[in-house]
Amino acid sequence: xxxGGVDVSRSSVAVEKDYDFYRNGSRDVYVRQSGRDAERRxxxxxxxxxxxxxxxxxxxxLAYEKGELREQAEVQRPSEKRRKFSPILWNxxxxxxxxxxxxxxxxxxxxxPTTTVxxxxxxxxxxxxxxxxxxLMSPEPSYLVPVQPLEAMLSAKHPVDDLEEGxxxxxxxxxxxxxxxxxxxxxxxxxxxIKTSRWGTGLTSPKxxxxxxxxxxxxxxxxxxxxxxxxxxxVMVSEEQQCYSSESGSGHRTVEKxxxxxxxxxxxxxxxxxxxxxxxxxSSTQGGMxxxxxxxxxxxxxxxxxxxxxxYGIVYKARDEKTKEIVALxxxxxxxDRFEEEYGFPxxxxxxxxxxxxxxxPAIVNVKEVVVGGKNDSDVYMVMExxxxxxxxxxxRRKEPFSTSEVKxxxxxxxxxxxxxxxxxxxxxxxxxxxLLMNNCGELKICDFGxxxxxxxxxxxxxxxxxxxxxxxxxxxxxAKEYSTAxxxxxxxxxxxxxxxxxxxxxxxxxxxxxxKIFAVLGTPNEEVWPGFSSFPNAKAKFPTQPYNMLxx
Ligand SMILES: Nc1ncnc2c1ncn2[C@@H]1O[C@H](COP(=O)(O)OP(=O)(O)OP(=O)(O)O)[C@@H](O)[C@H]1O
Numbered sequence: 001x002x003x004g005g006v007d008v009s010r011s012s013v014a015v016e017k018d019y020d021f022y023r024n025g026s027r028d029v030y031v032r033q034s035g036r037d038a039e040r041r042x043x044x045x046x047x048x049x050x051x052x053x054x055x056x057x058x059x060x061x062l063a064y065e066k067g068e069l070r071e072q073a074e075v076q077r078p079s080e081k082r083r084k085f086s087p088i089l090w091n092x093x094x095x096x097x098x099x100x101x102x103x104x105x106x107x108x109x110x111x112x113p114t115t116t117v118x119x120x121x122x123x124x125x126x127x128x129x130x131x132x133x134x135x136l137m138s139p140e141p142s143y144l145v146p147v148q149p150l151e152a153m154l155s156a157k158h159p160v161d162d163l164e165e166g167x168x169x170x171x172x173x174x175x176x177x178x179x180x181x182x183x184x185x186x187x188x189x190x191x192x193x194i195k196t197s198r199w200g201t202g203l204t205s206p207k208x209x210x211x212x213x214x215x216x217x218x219x220x221x222x223x224x225x226x227x228x229x230x231x232x233x234x235v236m237v238s239e240e241q242q243c244y245s246s247e248s249g250s251g252h253r254t255v256e257k258x259x260x261x262x263x264x265x266x267x268x269x270x271x272x273x274x275x276x277x278x279x280x281x282x283s284s285t286q287g288g289m290x291x292x293x294x295x296x297x298x299x300x301x302x303x304x305x306x307x308x309x310x311x312y313g314i315v316y317k318a319r320d321e322k323t324k325e326i327v328a329l330x331x332x333x334x335x336x337d338r339f340e341e342e343y344g345f346p347x348x349x350x351x352x353x354x355x356x357x358x359x360x361x362p363a364i365v366n367v368k369e370v371v372v373g374g375k376n377d378s379d380v381y382m383v384m385e386x387x388x389x390x391x392x393x394x395x396x397r398r399k400e401p402f403s404t405s406e407v408k409x410x411x412x413x414x415x416x417x418x419x420x421x422x423x424x425x426x427x428x429x430x431x432x433x434x435x436l437l438m439n440n441c442g443e444l445k446i447c448d449f450g451x452x453x454x455x456x457x458x459x460x461x462x463x464x465x466x467x468x469x470x471x472x473x474x475x476x477x478x479x480a481k482e483y484s485t486a487x488x489x490x491x492x493x494x495x496x497x498x499x500x501x502x503x504x505x506x507x508x509x510x511x512x513x514x515x516x517k518i519f520a521v522l523g524t525p526n527e528e529v530w531p532g533f534s535s536f537p538n539a540k541a542k543f544p545t546q547p548y549n550m551l552x553x
Pocket of ligand 1: 307308309310311312313314315328330365384385386387388389390434435437447448449450
């Protein structure tokens with residue numbers, strides 16, 4: 001029997017086919033969109049049958065509840081993975097350290113913060129010729145972005161997502177140096193090489209205009225910021241909602257402060273919205289208008305029903321009147337309170353759109369375009385491929401756990417998608433069952449990239465207020481700010497355990513309780529089993545001693 005009405009077992013065949021398809025390259029491929037986007041997304045044209053099959057969540061839900069098996073549809077796959085991103089490089093010397101996980105040589109679609117941001121040279125106002133030689137002569141792979149000439153740096157813009165703590169701290173340090181008279185000239189913040197990015201060659205599509213706006217927002221906020229604010233600001237919903245958010249659409253990405261009060265229910269939004277702290281609200285919304293010039297109108301879609309509501313968006317099932325294709329429309333929730341620190345278009349949504357438009361993988365939800373419209377003509381919608389279920393809902397409806405082969409099939413897809421992300425220097429930072437979409441063929445796709453971000457080498461400090469608590473790794477719970485792809489892998493492990501046992505692996509009620517649940521299973525760490533453990537900010541808490549194993553060895 002299929003997994004909760006979703007034919008996971010059969011999809012394993014489909015997945016095998018996919019991999020054959022993948023290996024064998026392009027067959028029956030058409031270009032979905034024109035221009036620049038066409039280069040990015042080559043997909044196989046869905047058959048009419050496929051479109052019909054997706055017609056009606058209600059129908060599929062009924063079928064699902066009746067346990068009907070769906071016909072196995074020919075799985076459509078891109079002919080190849082076209083999009084490869086580059087790492088963020090933080091300074092010239094360290095470029096040599098950076099290595100793309102896969103070793104594939106590709107050009108980044110992102111505005112890359114080739115940040116020799118505040119290297120020692122920048123602070124002293126000198127750049128040694130040796131460093132320049134190293135940069136220019138070293139046989140770096142092409143995914144390592146060369147340091148830009150100063151003029152290019154100055155004329156470039158900031159990327160939408162290069163503004164987390166590392167940068168902020170560096171910016172502050174620099175300002176302090178200026179105050180202390182250490183810098184004679186106005187400090188040069190090396191900016192991303194937007195001219196070499198796909199946005200550097202002119203704005204040719206609404207999407208690119210949108211991203212351009214993201215840059216503007218980011219830049220404005222960066223330069224206008226007068227102070228740094230804590231990253232967790234919004235009081236969120238209860239943990240139960242947070243962790244089982246499939247149907248409720250309740251607050252994901254929520255965390256709570258580690259405290260001795262294990263029963264504390266207060267949770268906070270893990271936002272890095274302080275980037276927008278001092279942005280002029282009017283300019284933000286005005287920019288939002290401008291960036292949408294040329295986008296299709298949402299009126300070209302017929303809304304069929306509301307699927308779900310999350311923290312950052314309301315998701316509808318809709319039909320594209322032009323192509324008759326069934327799609328999911330995610331309406332971005334604008335921050336409407338002018339007196340809130342963040343107002344207007346949320347940074348998380350900009351990041352999500354930015355990353356998803358650049359991704360092209362069968363296990364990552366496909367964002368087709370961004371459209372505008374609605375009551376005030378100012379609503380922004382992401383147009384995504386539609387999938388009938390999310391894994392949370394599928395699990396909730398099942399009476400028994402998935403079989404081992406079903407779990408293998410799901411995990412293979414999840415890991416394949418995650419490999420693609422990590423290979424392209426993206427950490428998802430919010431993997432959990434409700435962010436894994438599924439269709440009736442058992443295909444799994446990762447969605448909700450609001451917390452995702454591009455990372456770089458070497459690792460820089462980021463907010464630890466990410467990942468829904470039950471799926472959050474101990475290093476984040478312990479306060480680590482320098483982390484990488486491993487945080488997603490922890491979430492994957494929790495999801496796999498949940499698939500096998502039909503219950504969450506570590507359903508902590510608070511951060512402290514979360515850690516205790518983890519330690520109860522894996523042992524209380526110490527310096528011996530986890531070198532560096534004692535240096536975590538929250539490691540000083542007294543945890544009950546639990547026997548540990550030496551899994552690491
Ligand atoms: N492409 C899609 N097809 C079908 N359903 C979808 C699609 N995208 C999202 N959904 C549904 O909408 C829900 C919310 O979507 P999403 O997680 O992207 O919104 P969000 O506002 O970012 O949520 P969160 O509160 O987790 O931040 C998902 O859990 C899923 O049930």
